[in-house]
Amino acid sequence: MSKPFIEVAAGLILRPDGWLLLAERPAGKPWSGWWELPGGKIEAGETVLQALTRELKEELDIDVTDATPWVTYTHEYPKNIVRLAFCRVTGWNGEPAGIEGQRLAWVDPHKPITVGTLLPATEPPLRWLRLPDRYLITSIGHTSNLPGFLEQLDNALQSGIKLVQFREPAWANEAGLEEVKEGFRQVLQHCHDGGARCLLNSVHPESWRAQADGVHWRACDAQAQETPPSPAKGLVGVSAHTSEDLAAARRLNADFAVLGHVLETPSHPDQPGMGWARFAQLAEEASLPVFAIGGQSMQTLNAARQYGAHGIAGMRYLLAG
Ligand SMILES: Nc1nc2c([nH]c(=O)n2[C@H]2C[C@H](O)[C@@H](COP(=O)(O)OP(=O)(O)OP(=O)(O)O)O2)c(=O)[nH]1
Structure with missing residues (x-):
């Protein structure tokens, strides 16, 4: 029965x-x-x-x-x-x-x-309640941008950002591995000095993960994992756009998912956002806390919460405070 x-x-x-x-x-x-x-x-x-x-x-x-x-x-x-x-x-x-x-x-x-x-x-x-409500994702892009980024990061940390993701696919494509790794080391140091945790995106070498405060899986990498890889150190985040991505997040015992993009965003200029109604639907079935991403800023945090978000994630607007 x-x-x-x-x-x-x-x-x-x-x-x-x-x-x-x-x-x-x-x-x-x-x-x-x-x-x-x-x-x-x-x-x-x-x-x-x-x-x-x-x-x-x-x-x-x-x-x-x-x-x-x-x-x-x-x-x-x-x-x-x-x-x-x-x-x-x-x-x-x-x-x-x-x-x-x-x-x-x-x-x-x-x-x-x-x-x-x-x-x-x-x-x-x-x-889940212990997760901060803002998740800042790096967008350095080039070695010459690093000093300016670190300055902005310090301001963001001072304004209360407690969770950061190092994600630099474009930079990793055009610069040497050691250069990007040094950038990661510096971002991590600034985060720790500012009382924040820094997760490493799965686009970067696995061997760097031991230094990070956890891993953030790209949706495609999360889908490709059959079972949670050996006990994860620290937090586990997963990027999601669909129900299947959220199922992958649950399979990986993720602490949270980042779902979007919700609104139009300069980082995906050709793709329309999923909108709040679809976001709310997916968030309700997620079974774990969900950060809204795409066009998010402090002005959208309350709206995001009305639609079931735990918090907001983003690059530009969160960096600007
Ligand atoms: N309210 C509440 N219920 C929880 C929590 N965690 C958890 O497993 N439950 C379970 C226990 C119960 O099986 C169910 C809640 O049912 P309940 O018996 O409290 O509901 P109720 O107040 O309507 O009670 P009743 O009128 O039926 O006696 O959910 C929690 O944090 N809060």
């Missing part, structure tokens, strides 16, 4: 200081005593955000004023399969209270969670 399939809306209720609300499952419910994100089952005819708003009123007595879809994730338990639509909740009226007698705790998601044991399906979103 097939297992029951449950659809759930769950909220990452985030205070302005970044702390997150967790709740203990009350006595009398399955998994009582385990900690979770507040929320509950989606009823027939309800949208995810309607279900979330109702559940948070019933369980916490708060009125949600600002919530956006985030990652939708399916987990198989021994007795059922749960599809969790996680949403970021950043605005509400009222002070959360444990209406069903459940204990509540505000926690810093960037530190180990010590309040109690999390439900198995609640662990991934806490890990």
Whole structure:
């Protein structure tokens, strides 16, 4: 007999200081005593955000004023399969209270969670929440551009960029390997001095990866990998344009995908963007955090979140701050 399939809306209720609300499952419910994100089952005819708003009123007595879809994730338990639509909740009226007698705790998601044991399906979103919301991709292109780029990079790091990808296919085509490798070394050093991590694009030699803080797979390279290559060091990102690319990202146990391009962008002048509607569709099926790419800037971050993005990725606009 097939297992029951449950659809759930769950909220990452985030205070302005970044702390997150967790709740203990009350006595009398399955998994009582385990900690979770507040929320509950989606009823027939309800949208995810309607279900979330109702559940948070019933369980916490708060009125949600600002919530956006985030990652939708399916987990198989021994007795059922749960599809969790996680949403970021950043605005509400009222002070959360444990209406069903459940204990509540505000926690810093960037530190180990010590309040109690999390439900198995609640662990991934806490890990994903630690990803920064902006992902800067390098576009140096030529050895003579390196000093100017590093200056701009320092400014971007100062303005809060915490995740960078070294991706230089054009530069690697026209310059010697050692020259580009030296550029990578310098970018990495600036990132580390500025408190950021730097992933290496899979277009560059595998032997450089040990220095990087993780690998970012091109879509074609991700598709070509049958199984995750030996335990990945650091973060794993994957570029995606289609459902198949997102499936490859899941096979590689990626921490996130970069999906696009969404809007028109100078880096792909002849290709129209997929648009936000298609982006939202693909993001919903991704089962992992997705950065929107293509025409993205701080002005599009809020829009991207409305369509289910975790954050934005880009070259020019993110570098310009
Ligand atoms: N709310 C929530 N549910 C989670 C999380 N992680 C996780 O595996 N689940 C599972 C546990 C349950 O099987 C299911 C949620 O169902 P529930 O029993 O809380 O739903 P509900 O509040 O509508 O409860 P009820 O009225 O049916 O008693 O999702 C999480 O972080 N938050």
